[in-house]
Amino acid sequence: MGQIAWLGPQDPFPNPFFEADPDPSVPGLIAVSERIYPGQLSRAYQLGIFPWYSENQPVLWWSPDPRMVLKPTEFKCSESLRKDIRLFCQNTNSQILVDADFGAVIRSCATTSRRDQDGTWITHEIMDAYTDLHEQGNAHSIAIMEDGQLTGGLYCVAFGGMVFGESMFSRKTNASKIALASLSAWCLQNKIEMIDCQQETAHLRSLGAAPISRQTFLEQLQISLNQTKIEPSWAFDKSILQYWL
Known part of the structure; x- marks a missing residue:
């Protein structure tokens, strides 16, 4: 079982095209960050990744399978x-x-x-x-x-x-x-x-x-x-x- 990446402001996203889900117990969860940093949302969408989380949670980044x-x-x-x-x-x-x-x-x-x-x-x-x-x-x-x-x-x-x-x-x-x-x-x-x-x-x-x-x-x-x-x-x-x- 891998570890879900915790992203800082300049860290790249794992590319779901080449990398399997880091934690199979949470399918589709690709990465986590403290907040949505400038430019991060644009980079995410072009990799097929989107944020979905609730208030008072860290930002959870997803690429589900199936889509x-x-x-x-x-x-x-x-x-x-x-x-x-x-x-x-x-x-x-x-x-x-x-x-x-x-x-x-x-x-x-x-x-x-x-x-x-x-x-x-x-x-x-x-x-x-x-x-x-x-x-x-x-x-x-x-x-x-x-x-x-x-x-x-x-x-x-x-x-x-x-x-x-x-x-x-x-x-x-x-x-x-x-x-x-x-x-x-x-x-x-x-x-x-x-x-x-x-x-x-x-x-x-x-x-x-x-x-x-x-x-x-x-x-x-x-x-x-x-x-x-x-x-x-x-x-x-x-x-x-x-x-x-």
């Missing part, structure tokens, strides 16, 4: 969701705002109550770190607005041709699904083949996500990062939802 992913071509747009998308598009007081208020979206993801979940993993440190990533152009928000109110949305991370979904929230039925439908349609439009969903849940399965091996995920990640960098515009609006109608 849950959503291929935009396999997004499941149910009849009830398609109906809500149609109503949303017909409402002259509804809109999708991309990167308009990243802070509001990530705070909503952190504070919206969820069934069977006590508290949140989106700590103040997480919000600060992803806001920095947003300011660098590698994290994005999608806000669903209806009658001037934020009813749902999501935030994600993007490097090269890979999009990493982070968290969604809804204050109205299907609002977060509308945000994911818009992201999936945008990915299809820009030939992005995979949205990383990190860990398996029944909710993600219902939307078309499926687990793949860590090795397969990391291979696809490397292909996406090594491609000529995709620089698509994130300035889409609700018209992108016409793809599902």
Whole structure:
């Protein structure tokens, strides 16, 4: 049994592509650090690693096996969701705002109550770190607005041709699904083949996500990062939802 690396500010991550889980009793846990250091989050994502921990814990860095992913071509747009998308598009007081208020979206993801979940993993440190990533152009928000109110949305991370979904929230039925439908349609439009969903849940399965091996995920990640960098515009609006109608 190996030892999980404790990272300082300049220490490199173990590369999960080449190195097995250091402690098989905690599968997927790659490293630990006292805090999220500057530049660390960017380096982690490009190795297929992400932070997930609770308040008053050290920062736990993960690369799970299997890895849950959503291929935009396999997004499941149910009849009830398609109906809500149609109503949303017909409402002259509804809109999708991309990167308009990243802070509001990530705070909503952190504070919206969820069934069977006590508290949140989106700590103040997480919000600060992803806001920095947003300011660098590698994290994005999608806000669903209806009658001037934020009813749902999501935030994600993007490097090269890979999009990493982070968290969604809804204050109205299907609002977060509308945000994911818009992201999936945008990915299809820009030939992005995979949205990383990190860990398996029944909710993600219902939307078309499926687990793949860590090795397969990391291979696809490397292909996406090594491609000529995709620089698509994130300035889409609700018209992108016409793809599902």
